[in-house]
Amino acid sequence: MKKGYFGEFGGCFVPELLMPPLMELEQAMRDILPTKAFQEELDDLLHNYAGRETPLTFCPTLSEKLGFELWLKREDLLHTGAHKINNTLGQALLAKYMGKTALLAETGAGQHGVATAAAAARLHLKCTIYMGAEDVERQSSNVRRMRLLGAEVKPIENGSRTLKDAINAALRAWISEQETTHYCFGTAAGPYPFPDLVRGFQSVISREARAQMLERTGALPDYVVAAVGGGSNAIGAFHAFVPDAGVQLIGVEGGGTGEPDCLNSCSINLGRPGVLHGEYTMLLQDEEGQILPSGSISAGLDYPGVGPEHAYLNAIGRARYGVAYDGDALEAFQALCLNEGILPALESSHALGYVLKHAAEFKPGSRVLVNLSGRGDKDMDIIEHALGLK
Numbered sequence: 001m002k003k004g005y006f007g008e009f010g011g012c013f014v015p016e017l018l019m020p021p022l023m024e025l026e027q028a029m030r031d032i033l034p035t036k037a038f039q040e041e042l043d044d045l046l047h048n049y050a051g052r053e054t055p056l057t058f059c060p061t062l063s064e065k066l067g068f069e070l071w072l073k074r075e076d077l078l079h080t081g082a083h084k085i086n087n088t089l090g091q092a093l094l095a096k097y098m099g100k101t102a103l104l105a106e107t108g109a110g111q112h113g114v115a116t117a118a119a120a121a122r123l124h125l126k127c128t129i130y131m132g133a134e135d136v137e138r139q140s141s142n143v144r145r146m147r148l149l150g151a152e153v154k155p156i157e158n159g160s161r162t163l164k165d166a167i168n169a170a171l172r173a174w175i176s177e178q179e180t181t182h183y184c185f186g187t188a189a190g191p192y193p194f195p196d197l198v199r200g201f202q203s204v205i206s207r208e209a210r211a212q213m214l215e216r217t218g219a220l221p222d223y224v225v226a227a228v229g230g231g232s233n234a235i236g237a238f239h240a241f242v243p244d245a246g247v248q249l250i251g252v253e254g255g256g257t258g259e260p261d262c263l264n265s266c267s268i269n270l271g272r273p274g275v276l277h278g279e280y281t282m283l284l285q286d287e288e289g290q291i292l293p294s295g296s297i298s299a300g301l302d303y304p305g306v307g308p309e310h311a312y313l314n315a316i317g318r319a320r321y322g323v324a325y326d327g328d329a330l331e332a333f334q335a336l337c338l339n340e341g342i343l344p345a346l347e348s349s350h351a352l353g354y355v356l357k358h359a360a361e362f363k364p365g366s367r368v369l370v371n372l373s374g375r376g377d378k379d380m381d382i383i384e385h386a387l388g389l390k
């Protein structure tokens with residue numbers, strides 16, 4: 001495959017001023033990532049600081065109701081509450097080895113911001129987080145956590161005031177700060193080499209899950225299901241299973257309220273190819289190619305694009321991409337709380353929501369592995385409000 005591309009998707013469509021730091025990063029990935037010193041230090045951080053390996057949890061009550069085995073990969077149990085820390089520890093450590101003194105990052109749900117702030121504090125790097133003003137409002141507990149961890153949070157008032165606009169602001173800031181600063185990109189999207197870099201750090205999810213399934217059940221899962229925002233937890237959950245032809249990979253996009261013409265985040269299901277944030281991928285866009293606003297009850301899924309590897313896996317039919325609506329996620333959230341005693345993030349609730357709603361699609365007696373990308377504490381206000389409890 002052409003460097004930086006997944007089939008026709010991917011690439012590096014950035015202003016000339018961003019090429020030097022991207023090339024510097026590519027060089028660091030070649031020279032630093034494979035070294036024993038880097039790998040040992042990262043393993044130690046993941047194990048002793050972040051809490052890897054994460055458990056694989058069987059759900060007895062829901063499995064009984066559904067007629068197939070429901071297994072969860074528990075990324076919600078990681079330090080800071082989501083899979084995002086796998087990537088931020090990797091990138092922060094790489095930045096340190098590259099001699100950088102600061103990190104900047106975008107965030108949507110705030111989980112990537114919190115994970116970046118924690119990694120920066122741990123490794124003594126200055127940290128600035130760009131966040132859409134709407135997300136600052138709806139994920140306020142994460143904003144407080146970032147600030148307490150020493151990060152500066154910059155609310156972005158442009159455009160739809162969500163993740164897309166935060167990425168634009170962060171890319172602009174990186175142009176002027178590239179000498180000292182690494183852009184700790186939060187998902188498996190953006191210009192090359194970010195999709196490869198982030199996939200590399202997140203694929204620990206599927207490496208562990210594959211071995212754990214074999215050890216616990218003597219077999220691979222029949223299905224792996226994950227929610228897709230930019231695509232990092234899903235590509236991390238899929239990667240080690242891609243060569244296993246018998247394992248069906250299902251990504252789940254946020255469908256919004258499900259009302260006619262509602263805002264949604266279905267870039268694969270409803271988008272067309274185009275360029276955004278440095279990559280050629282599936283995008284929500286109008287006739288003229290203008291990016292359409294996205295929408296979802298879950299801030300982490302609220303993005304009009306998707307990482308290029310998902311666009312490719314969809315195009316070649318190796319993965320398929322379904323839709324869960326806000327209501328499906330809320331039902332799944334309640335089902336997991338009440339039946340299994342686990343409070344999932346709204347993003348992860350979309351993956352589970354798809355499985356619960358489309359239970360008839362899954363073979364009776366089969367093994368279904370859902371990546372539980374994060375915990376739901378950050379979403380409690382939104383959920384209580386939506387359920388009429390507040």
Ligand SMILES: Cc1ncc(COP(=O)(O)O)c(C=O)c1O
Pocket residue numbers: 082083108109110111112186187188227228229230231232233234299300301345347348373374375
């Ligand atoms: C818990 C959780 N899951 C999923 C996502 C979606 O991002 P990605 O598609 O990169 O995994 C986010 C984004 O903030 C998140 O916080």
